[in-house]
Amino acid sequence: xxxxxxxxxxxxxxxxxxxxxxxxxxxxxxxxxxxxxxxxxxxxxxxxxxxxxxxxxxxxxxxxxxxxxxxxxxxxxxxxxxxxxxxxxxxxxxxxxxxxxxxxxxxxxxxxxxxxxxxxxxxxxxxxxxxxxxxxxxxxxxxxxxxxxxxxxxxxxxxxxxxxxxxxxxxxxxxxxxxxxxxxxxxxxxxxxxxxxxxxxxxxxxxxxxxxxxxxxxxxxxxxxxxxxxxxxxxxxxxxxxxxxxxxxxxxxxxxxxxxxxxxxxxxxxxxxxxxxxxxxxxxxxxxxxxxxxxxxxxxxxxxxxxxxxxxxxxxxxxxxxxxxxxxxxxxxxxxxxxxxxxxxxxxxxxxxxxxxxxxxxxxxxxxxxxxxxxxxxxxxxxxxxxxxxxxxxxxxxxxxxxxxxxxxxxxxxxxxxxxxxxxxxxxxxxxxxxxxxxxxxxxxxxxxxxxxxxxxxxxxxxxxxxxxxxxxxxxxxxxxxxxxxxx
Numbered sequence: 001x002x003x004x005x006x007x008x009x010x011x012x013x014x015x016x017x018x019x020x021x022x023x024x025x026x027x028x029x030x031x032x033x034x035x036x037x038x039x040x041x042x043x044x045x046x047x048x049x050x051x052x053x054x055x056x057x058x059x060x061x062x063x064x065x066x067x068x069x070x071x072x073x074x075x076x077x078x079x080x081x082x083x084x085x086x087x088x089x090x091x092x093x094x095x096x097x098x099x100x101x102x103x104x105x106x107x108x109x110x111x112x113x114x115x116x117x118x119x120x121x122x123x124x125x126x127x128x129x130x131x132x133x134x135x136x137x138x139x140x141x142x143x144x145x146x147x148x149x150x151x152x153x154x155x156x157x158x159x160x161x162x163x164x165x166x167x168x169x170x171x172x173x174x175x176x177x178x179x180x181x182x183x184x185x186x187x188x189x190x191x192x193x194x195x196x197x198x199x200x201x202x203x204x205x206x207x208x209x210x211x212x213x214x215x216x217x218x219x220x221x222x223x224x225x226x227x228x229x230x231x232x233x234x235x236x237x238x239x240x241x242x243x244x245x246x247x248x249x250x251x252x253x254x255x256x257x258x259x260x261x262x263x264x265x266x267x268x269x270x271x272x273x274x275x276x277x278x279x280x281x282x283x284x285x286x287x288x289x290x291x292x293x294x295x296x297x298x299x300x301x302x303x304x305x306x307x308x309x310x311x312x313x314x315x316x317x318x319x320x321x322x323x324x325x326x327x328x329x330x331x332x333x334x335x336x337x338x339x340x341x342x343x344x345x346x347x348x349x350x351x352x353x354x355x356x357x358x359x360x361x362x363x364x365x366x367x368x369x370x371x372x373x374x375x376x377x378x379x380x381x382x383x384x385x386x387x388x389x390x391x392x393x394x395x396x397x398x399x400x401x402x403x404x405x406x407x408x409x410x411x412x413x414x415x416x417x418x419x420x421x422x423x424x425x426x427x428x429x430x431x432x433x434x435x436x437x438x439x440x441x442x443x444x445x446x447x448x449x450x451x452x453x454x455x456x457x458x459x460x461x462x463x464x465x466x467x468x469x470x471x472x473x474x475x476x477x478x479x480x481x482x483x484x485x486x487x488x
Contacts, residue, residue, distance in 0.1 A: 007429045014436035020277055023287055026443045027107025030114050033454050038109040038311055044465065048305070049312035082317065083365050084177045085279040086325040087344035090335045093275035094267045095246075096253030098326040100276025101283070105318035108286030112310035114446055114453040118143065119292030120303035121456060122478045127391050134296025135379075136161055136289035136442050137386045142478055143449045161289060161441045162383050167434030169380055174369035175199060175410030176417065181342045185362040195414035199407035202370060206377045206406050213374045224367040225321060231360050232324035235352045239331045246330045264336045278432055281439060284317040286310075288435060289442035293382040294375060302476055304460035328352075377406045 031038065038045065089097040115136070122142040123134030137158040145154035175195050182194035205216050236243065253272065260266035267275075285291055291313065300306045325345055329335050334348035342365055349357035380402045388395035446453075459474050461467035475481035 007433060011429060011432050011436065014433060014440065015274055015278060019436055019440050020273065022440065022443045023104060023111075023277060023281065024107060026287065026447055027104070027111045029447065030110045030450060030453065031107050033450060034110055034113075034457050037113070037457065038106070041465075045308050045311045045315075048308045082283055082321045082368060083181075083325055083345045083361065084173065084342040085283050086322050087329060087339075088341050089275040089279035090326065090329055091264070091338075091340040091344060092267060093272035094253050094258030094264065095249035095326075095330050095335060096251075096256070096258060096267075096269075096272040097276035097279070098250045098323075098330075099254035100273050101280040101318060101322055101326070104277055104280035104286070105284055105314050105322075108280070108284055108318070109311040109314045111443075111446065112284070112286040112291070112314050113304070113307040114450065115287070115289060115292045115442065116295045116310035117303040117307035117453055117456050118446070118449055119296040120298070120300065120306050121452065121476070123296040124479060126385055127389060132297050133293075133382055133385050135293035135382050135386075136438075136445065137383060138296070139449060140445055141386075143452065144445065147452075147478075148448070157441050157445060158386075161438045162387065164434055164436075164438030164441070165290070165379060165383060167437070168376070168431065169406075170409045171413065171430040171434060172373075172376070172410045173431055174372050174376075175407070176414050177342045178366050178369040179414045179418075181346060181362045181365040184343060184346060185358050191418045192415055195411050198366070198370070198373075199411040202373045202407040203404060205370075205374050206403055209403070213378060216371075216374060220367060220371055224364060224371070225316065227360065228321060228364045228368075229324050231349065231353065231357060232328050235328050235349065235357070236324075236331060238352055242331045243327075246327060249330055250326070261336050264338065278435065280318060280322075281435055283322055284314045286314050287443050287446070288439045290376070290379050290438075294378045296382075297378075302456075302460055302463065304456050305464075307456075307460075373407065373410070377402065380406065 086098075086101065089101065118139045119134040119136070122139040123132045124138065124142075125131075126133045140154045140158045140161070144150040144157070145152070175198050178198050179191040179195040182189055183191040205212060255269065257269050258264070258267045258272065280286075281288060291310070295306050295310065298306050298309075329344060329348045332348045332351050334344055334351060337344060337347060339347055346358050346361050346365075349361045351357075353360075381399060384395065384398045384402060388398065455474065456476070458468060459471065459476065462470045475484065
């Protein structure tokens with residue numbers, strides 16, 4: 001049995017019915033428990049996020065602004081999954097996979113809101129005092145280990161989660177997709193050269209630490225999303241007559257197998273569902289437990305205040321950006337071309353806008369992947385800070401290695417895949433494993449701690465939306481609760 005056979009077997013287990021049910025079930029439970037907040041109060045979410053970009057920072061403590069934290073998180077989510085991932089889902093699962101991408105996003109808005117809110121609630125100052133730290137391993141430690149009295153048993157979940165995240169450190173699609181897109185668009189630039197340029201620039205930005213990453217993301221993320229959406233809309237408008245047929249294909253094949261046509265090999269329903277859910281998760285990261293680690297550093301007055309940005313993040317990433325990719329691929333019939341990954345998306349844009357369309361998407365791939373790379377640096381940094389809670393020489397060495405060596409694995413992966421002619425499909429298999437493992441663990445923990453999220457949501461509604469009464473004995477921050485308990 002070869003390496004990829006082992007990976008496929010592991011993915012078959014990890015991405016079996018249990019994880020799919022857990023993803024949809026957790027999102028549904030949190031959605032129902034919140035009173036369908038993402039639908040009932042969608043206007044409030046938009047007002048509290050996009051509508052508050054120019055608002056001054058809250059009076060609460062933190063390291064970077066709520067908008068900078070959200071920009072890093074959106075930048076970390078809007079990446080290879082939006083351009084290459086969606087194309088891969090359609091290439092393997094057909095147009096019906098887009099329906100499942102949407103479904104995961106709709107319930108995932110509240111899953112992301114819950115994990116971000118809990119990350120804020122249980123966050124703590126780092127031992128060095130340079131910034132706040134938080135995320136799944138922290139709400140596992142304080143929520144499970146302390147409040148639920150699990151003791152050291154929480155470490156089982158924390159270690160499995162961290163291992164899964166670091167799989168993505170070694171096998172990352174960001175550099176690969178960028179190198180592939182640049183090389184196929186500008187033949188004079190080979191994949192190794194494009195990969196090297198990407199790695200050097202990424203290292204320069206990340207070397208400046210969290211504050212530089214936040215400043216960079218806040219300036220670039222909005223621009224790249226708007227640029228991509230505008231060019232996609234041009235193609236959709238040019239082919240608007242095919243739009244009803246496009247929607248028909250998406251909804252018509254969401255629950256039925258897709259027959260072979262053109263270069264498309266056909267897809268069983270199980271593949272359609274699985275690929276849609278895999279790519280949705282890789283794209284918006286709802287339930288993965290990644291972006292809560294950067295959201296935890298934000299300056300806000302209430303955990304759910306930043307949780308709103310989690311909802312917004314999923315909406316922009318999947319409902320807007322991923323949909324644009326899907327519509328362009330299907331409306332131009334490129335989904336039948338036999339191509340896959342970023343090459344399919346590039347071809348779809350080029351077929352309607354010529355070389356300028358392909359060039360713009362190549363630039364988008366670069367920017368999307370670049371902001372993702374900077375965002376993921378903060379995730380690895382946070383896990384190391386949690387794993388090594390004392391300020392030792394070993395801890396500082398690991399933090400420096402992540403800061404200055406973050407781009408190396410992706411660069412090496414491109415060089416090896418180029419030399420040995422390893423296709424994107426093989427790499428995506430390992431990526432899926434690194435996505436599924438931490439998500440499985442994180443979703444279980446979210447369900448266990450969901451009661452605390454509902455309490456935070458109830459308090460937020462009372463304090464800021466005038467829904468219900470404020471409980472003066474409720475602690476918004478776990479850190480304050482611990483201090484109060486210690487003082488008694």
